[in-house]
Amino acid sequence: MGRSTRKAAGGDRHMLRHAVLLGLAGLAGSCSRPPPAEAPPRADDPVPVPKEPSILSVPVDIDSGAIRQAAERAIPRQLWTINQHSPRCIPPQKVKILGAKLNVTPAISCTIVGVVTRGPIRLRGEGRDIIADVPIHAQISARDVGGLLKGETATGSALAHARIKLDLGKDWKPRGTVRLHYDWTKAPGIDFLGQRITFTDEADRKLRPIVGTLERDLPRELARANVPAQVEQLWRKSFAVLSLNEKNPPVWMRVSPIKILYNGYTVRESRVRFNLGIEAITETFVGNRPDATEPTPLPPPAAGRTDGQFHFFIPVTADYRELEPVIMRALTKRSQRPFDLPAIGPVIARFEKVEAYGTTGGRIAVGLTLTARPAKGGKAQEVHGRIWMTAMPRNAPNSPEVHFDALTVTGNTDALSGDLLLALGNSPAVGALIAQSLTQNFSKDIAELLGKIRRAIDEKRAGEFLITTDLDQVEIGQIKAFGQGLHLPVRAKGTARIAYKPQS
Known part of the structure; x- marks a missing residue:
């Protein structure tokens, strides 16, 4: 009985060890399957x-011809005429006798006639200005020169500029302002029969009224380019x-x-x-x-x-x-x-x-x-x-x-x-x-x-x-x-x- 008891006790120990191993194995198994990460x-x-x-x-381009045409229409080909009598077309002829100058002929009068015209207008750019170059030509003749001469003729030229500035209004329509400018340093004119005939002041007086006409007609000519319609299409496109x-x-x-x-x-x-x-x-x-x-x-x-x-x-x-x-x-x-x-x-x-x-x-x-x-x-x-x-x-x-x-x-x-x-x-x-x-x-x-x-x-x-x-x-x-x-x-x-x- 003691032997059987020892066997039983040994069997119990074996079963216990087996159970512990199973438990450890189970624990190990549970540790090997943690909650999924x-x-x-x-x-x-x-x-x-x-x-x-x-x-x-x-950029929107327009033909500058519209501006040139407006200037061509506003500025007439014949700017003005000259018809004036001068009592001293030919000054008296003098001689020197005993240190004194004596007139040997009287002053000779005449009538000065002529015409001032312009040539073709040319456009160019200068910064924000559009320059319309206006070439001016004058032809002057003398008539009835003391009944002695049939006539004398002389020509002269000058260059005036119309400075045009453009702008776009809120309605996208172009507008223009114009001012005259002269870049000559010597007053243009003609040396004729011993006297100088200039036409700077006359040019300014005759051309200045044209400024208003050009400012009125220029937008009308620019409207032909239909800038607002072009801008509208560009905007939509x-x-x-x-x-x-x-x-x-x-x-x-x-x-x-x-x-x-x-x-x-x-x-x-x-x-x-x-x-x-x-x-x-x-x-x-x-x-x-x-x-x-x-x-x-x-x-x-x-x-x-x-x-x-x-x-x-x-x-x-x-x-x-x-x-x-x-x-x-x-x-x-x-x-x-x-x-x-x-x-x-x-x-x-x-x-x-x-x-x-x-x-x-x-x-x-x-x-x-x-x-x-x-x-x-x-x-x-x-x-x-x-x-x-x-x-x-x-x-x-x-x-x-x-x-x-x-x-x-x-x-x-x-x-x-x-x-x-x-x-x-x-x-x-x-x-x-x-x-x-x-x-x-x-x-x-x-x-x-x-x-x-x-x-x-x-x-x-x-x-x-x-x-x-x-x-x-x-x-x-x-x-x-x-x-x-x-x-x-x-x-x-x-x-x-x-x-x-x-x-x-």
């Missing part, structure tokens, strides 16, 4: 569409949506004018160019073509620069779905040899799935489903699970080179030794590999996209209007992870103008 929250914020203020240069890139991805720019600017005019050969500019909001969209903004009524002109400084936004966005296979290929290639983990040794890993998306705080989240085991272990030591990594994308100022830092790792596995996966995720080898696979040099993408945009909007026709742009500066902003993708903002600057170019 929550995936980082998904961000749903869209990629921002900034509204950039831009100025489109929209500027509410446009332009294609910056047709595909991969499609990129659109919407132009929404808010005011129209006037900054004087210039005279170029036979044209008068009104320097106009449209201040507009430019927005860039990726994907579907946006609707154009509904045109607003033409506002009155506003003062401002019209240098055509054009700004727009170029989105360079990487879709997370496109990043997943990039990461997977890098991990698969690297997994062909063991990962050397500190304090653990060589570890063999097999990567099965990659999931990437934008999370909060401008970070990117990457989920890895994988299996790992020590290189010297067998199948029994495999650990299966998922780890989550988040990182912050960064780039240097004005640089397309992107890198990722501030890496954090969380996860859950199916074994007590699942810390192996977390150690693997935290290892410099894996962390650097994922960061490197996420790192993209956007230089090539940006250069390619800018090339497409330059070609697309170098000359863009919109009906009878031609929009011409020239990009000359690109600024790269800070990369950030949004819900819609990994986004690198790029702003381009250049010049743009809209010209009226009817199709032939």
